[in-house]
Amino acid sequence: MIVGTRAQLIKMAPVFRELERRDSAYRLVFTGQHTVTMEALLADFGVVTRPEYMYSGPEVSGIARMLFWMPKILFRMLRRRRTLFRNELNRPPTVVVHGDTFSTLLGALAGKLTGCRVAHIESGLRSFNVWNPFPEELTRKLVFRLTDLAFCPGEWASGNMARYNVETVDTGQNTLLDTLRLALADDEPADKTEFKRYCVASVHRFENIFVRQRIEWVAEALERVAEELDVVFVLHPATEKRLRVTGLFLRLCSNPRIHFRERMPYTAFIRLLQASVFVLTDGGSNQEELYYMQKPTLILRNATERREGIGERAVLCGFEQDVVDGFLEKVWREGRGEDILASDIHPSPRIVDRLLRDGRGAEQA
CATH class of the missing domain: 3.40.50.2000 (Glycogen Phosphorylase B;)
Structure with missing residues (x-):
């Protein structure tokens, strides 16, 4: 599981929790694209797996710093490929990336270069304009070509992956729906x-x-x-x-x-939005x-x-x-309408079901 930004961690937290609920071990890798509040977010969501850090310097916030940081992180991941990209049976594991950031691209590229199967969560989203948003639209197109297993948040996103040689799984909604459920279930009073x-x-x-x-x-x-x-x-x-x-x-x-x-902390921010x-x-x-x-x-x-x-x-x-x-x-x-958080769609268990199916196949082999 390769994570670089706060937004990625927020959206991936319910997947991590679902894996931990099923006692399924996973390796969590932080690229260091964002550093501030990352540990606090892990604590807020009750994620117990400890991350491995590829970078611990200042947060990567500028374009110049980003250009220096990217090759450094790719080199470090490849240098540690024997520990990062091998499972207990000494086989390439599935490398899971999320979204449309530079960390997504780095994780997918490192996974592909080390012979791993690459799974992309929140796959298939498109604006169909490479300059808007930039560089996210370009990043997604590159990641699609490196992906083997695409978890798509709906039918439209799944359809956008039809031209690529990938297996697609329609998760119904974005994992963010599960994240919101966790945040709004918190009994802490709203600020x-x-x-x-x-x-x-x-x-x-x-x-x-x-x-x-x-x-x-x-x-x-x-x-x-x-x-x-x-x-x-x-x-x-x-x-x-x-x-x-x-x-x-x-x-x-x-x-x-x-x-x-x-x-502010994620739950506090969501309560601020809600009110x-x-x-x-x-x-x-x-x-x-x-x-x-x-x-x-x-x-x-x-x-x-x-x-x-x-x-x-x-x-x-x-x-x-x-x-x-x-x-x-x-x-x-x-005004506003009724929220749809009561939906019976839970994307994160669908993702974990499919990922663990790959894991069981490896064990049987």
């Missing part, structure tokens, strides 16, 4: 904000924060929303750095209805979470590889202020 009515903003994508025109548009959109209600802006470190460099941090700070918050009126985000995982909770969502992107909520309570902004105004009017008119 209270000082605002009766508020929205939440979360922005972190490269194409938004590293393009001056985009980040300025986002700032203007937040100011427009702040005319209607308070905005709780949850800051990623890279986003805060770019806001300060561009001078937008002080500008937004001067607005009495825009309130910055540091990143909000609506959310502005450029995160794909957020889009899915909010769809499951039926929370109105303004997606700060031109295109998305996910279909959840689009045409219902999720709106792609296309970086048009008229769309922001139209979204606000729709929110006041329609």
Whole structure:
């Protein structure tokens, strides 16, 4: 199990827990793409398997650092191939990767180079525009070609894998649905904000924060929303750095209805989203979470590889202020619907069922 980012760990946690519930051992490898709060997330979700670290330096947040980090991690994984990529029977195991990050590509490439079977969770998602989102769309296309077993979160994603020579498993929904169940089942009381009515903003994508025109548009959109209600802006470190460099941090700070918050534990963040009126985000995982909770969502992107909520309570902004105004009017008119967390679909056990079938086959051989 190769994990690099917080989002990947959050989505993979219910798979890890299901493996542990069945007393099925697995090797958990952290690439170090993200380092902050990773241990805390393991504790929050009750994952007991200890990770093996490929990197323990500063968090990989910039493009220059990413280009230096990638070959280093690939080299380290290949150098340790005899321990990382061999099972108890000295056979190549299944290497499981998730999503669309550089860690996904590194894990799939290392798995393929060492003769392993590569399984890709959250496979088949596409925007069909290599530049939007970039580099995630390109990363997915490369990973698809390295994949042997594709776990697809729905019929549409499964259909997108038809052109590739892979075995596909339709998991029905994203594993994030199981993650939300874990988070919302927590008996801890929700953190209270000082605002009766508020929205939440979360922005972190490269194409938004590293393009001056985009980040300025986002700032203007937040100011427009702040005319209607308070905005709780949850800051990623890279986003805060770019806001300060561009001078937008002080500008937004001067607005009495825009309130910055540091990143918080996952359960606390989900409770914050749950109690909000609506959310502005450029995160794909957020889009899915909010769809499951039926929370109105303004997606700060031109295109998305996910279909959840689009045409219902999720709106792609296309970086048009008229769309922001139209979204606000729709929110006041329609409110929110009933969440679908009561669905009887549980993706994580489906994934574990299939993975363990491979394991039993190896033992029998």
